[in-house]
Amino acid sequence: MAKSKDRIDAGIKKENKNPNRFKGGVSQIKMGNNDVLFILLGATGDLTKRKLLPAIYHLVNDHKIAHFAIIGVARSPISVGEMLAASKPFVKEINAHTWKKLEAASYYLSLDFYHQNDYHHLKKIADDARSKHHLSGNTVFYFSTLPDHFETITKNIHNSGLAEGKGWSRLVYEKPFGSDLASARRINKSIARFFTEEQVFRIDHYLGKDIVGNLALLRFTNRALEPLWNRNHIESVQILFLESLGIEGRGNFYDKYGALKDVVQNHMLQLLALTAMEAPRQLTGHYIRDEKAKVLNNIIVHNVVRGQYDGYLQEKGVSEHSSTETFTAVHLEVNNKRWKGVPFYLKAGKKLDKKETSIHLRLKSVPCLLPENCPTDSNHITIKIEPHSSFALELFARVPGKTLEIIPMTMEFSQPIFTLKSAEAYEILLEEVIKGEQSLFVRNDEIEQSWKIMEAIEKIKTKVYTYAPGSKGPQELKLLEKEHIKWRG
Ligand SMILES: NC(=O)c1ccc[n+]([C@@H]2O[C@H](COP(=O)([O-])OP(=O)(O)OC[C@H]3O[C@@H](n4cnc5c(N)ncnc54)[C@H](OP(=O)(O)O)[C@@H]3O)[C@@H](O)[C@H]2O)c1
Structure with missing residues (x-):
């Protein structure tokens, strides 16, 4: 089950006590956490190309993650090469070796957030990528799209079993989180039906x-x-x-x-x-x-x-x-x-x-x-x-x-x-x-x-x-x- 509070809490409680927490990103990610599958929901968008793919590149280049794979999804029928090429101009000082690693571990799937069947294709690609890249099951679902889609995607991720299995699953929601109090409440409620608050990371990039x-x-x-x-x-x-x-x-x-x-x-x-x-x-x-x-x-x-x-x-x-x-x-x-x-x-x-x-x-x-x-x-x-x-x-x-x-x-x-x-x-x-540290999230x-x-x-x-x-x-x-x-x- 995705809503496995014990499994998720185990890692978090320990890490919340980390006194170095506010040092802002120079520490090594702990062993056991250094493999991850990123699923970027909204992979043809501006944020993915300008910020998310460059950020993943730097995490790899700085050896902060050892094993990884990236699956980008959006409706447009583009190739994975096109997804990466769009982002390349936004990466500072490209190291050719790291970029090759990124190319070898990236995938793109044309998916409509509203088509439940597309998520079954995504699950198949995710399972294959986990096995090919020796990943333990840890997964970051990054909602890089408008809040109107959050409830549907959350439900479909849960229903397709994408967040089940070994390892942790964490869901990252871009801002704005809703467009008013009623919509924010609705989104929170629908997330809480399927996932625990410890799995949820609401972004405020400031x-x-x-x-x-x-x-x-x-x-x-x-x-x-x-x-x-x-x-x-x-x-x-x-x-x-x-x-x-x-x-x-x-x-x-x-x-x-x-x-x-x-x-x-x-x-x-x-x-x-x-x-x-x-x-x-x-x-x-x-x-x-x-x-x-x-x-x-x-x-x-x-x-x-x-x-x-x-x-x-x-x-x-x-x-x-x-x-x-x-x-x-x-x-x-x-x-x-x-x-x-x-x-x-x-x-x-x-x-x-x-x-x-x-x-x-x-x-x-x-x-x-x-x-x-x-x-x-x-x-x-x-x-x-x-x-x-x-x-x-x-x-x-x-x-x-x-x-x-x-x-x-x-x-x-x-x-x-x-x-x-x-x-x-x-x-x-x-x-x-x-x-799994949540203090920089809302x-x-x-x-x-x-x-x-x-x-x-x-x-x-x-x-x-x-x-x-x-x-x-x-x-x-x-x-x-x-x-x-x-x-x-
Ligand atoms: N851009 C930034 O620098 C920035 C900074 C801070 C926060 N944000 C926030 O981050 C979020 C994303 O921003 P953005 O600028 O990247 O937006 P964007 O360029 O409009 O991208 C939206 C993404 O969602 C996909 N999408 C939309 N409807 C879809 C559907 N039915 N099925 C599948 N994919 C769908 C689009 O792809 P297709 O059209 O190909 O389907 C596209 O990849 C927004 O909430 C924004 O406020 C952005």
Whole structure:
């Protein structure tokens, strides 16, 4: 049976206690876990070619998996050579020997997610590949496709017996997980009919980024930071997800989702949860997910501004009178002892003046003892995630040669410190799936809670204001500024 909790739990409980868990992908995968069959559901898609196949290539090249096979499936009648060729330009520094290994262990099957019979063909290919490549039965099913298909594929995998037999079976679901609370609940329910939560890995690829994994470590291993990390010292928190690109031909997808569902519901609420959570009992596995879930359960929505860039309605795949937001700014509050009264501002948008993902904690001001020229702002702690990761502390210091004049001075630790081995997020995430370690993945209750927050935001009916491409967003962003916010980007 696929729902074999004992078999699955045995490996996981041991690994959740691994104290090295947050080191982000440089460890060796344990023996017994180093063979795996990847079944990529949606193998002709953008994600498979850009991220998944390159990530598997690097796991093989870095000797993180010894024995493997890949079966790609989608409807298009392509060859396995075409599937691999599409991905080759996205692999960094190809080693010819590793690429040959990949070619020798890859298969493609034209399959329709909705045709039960196709899964029997897939099972035959999977069984043959397991035997040919000396695989023990461990299988990763990667759902690299839209959430509309998740329930059907899950049921068909179960009914065809693909997840039965020796070894473990783990199911990886891409984001977005559903399109609203009702659909997320429905998908969770249908997964739970056939598989245990320990077999389920819901992707938020931001959690695979080194600097994001580092956030909890920075907070909870440094005495210099943790005492400041609360309402007594922090005046406000900003989380920015700014993109200079537009929707890049993804109009059909984007127009149904918009900025709130595309990035706020997942990446930004996960960053908020990691920033605001209490210290977990241990910086591992389900302890972190418990604390993140508590934050998401305590969010109050105060205000929202929505925008749409000028020219969006002319994009391919966008409906003529679409009111989908390509920009949003949201004011939230975490209603607990640590954060009560501290505004959390989230700002996200397409076609803005720059690309940046970052978290900014603005500290409260100290009483100014200078006779004049007191600073108009206060200290900041900044964590930058993209385009370059860094951790910075902004302090005031004397202007050289001037007795009583001060300027802000930034102490910044940048990328090399955080990413000694800069594995791509998807490589780290696949490695964690193979280990059975779930803390970089989103639990069923976290997903449902974040969709509840989306519902609360959607209840606030506001206009969608137009903004100029290349700008900082709509002028009406001022509607939030009455709350004294100074945007950091
Ligand atoms: N692209 C990225 O960089 C990225 C980043 C983060 C998250 N994601 C998420 O990952 C998921 C996949 O994204 P994507 O960009 O790869 O999408 P995509 O390019 O539209 O690919 C979807 C895949 O699903 C297959 N498919 C659709 N209907 C099918 C059916 N009935 N039977 C069998 N196969 C079917 C398509 O193949 P055929 O048409 O050949 O059947 C294609 O291989 C999405 O949920 C997306 O939001 C993508």
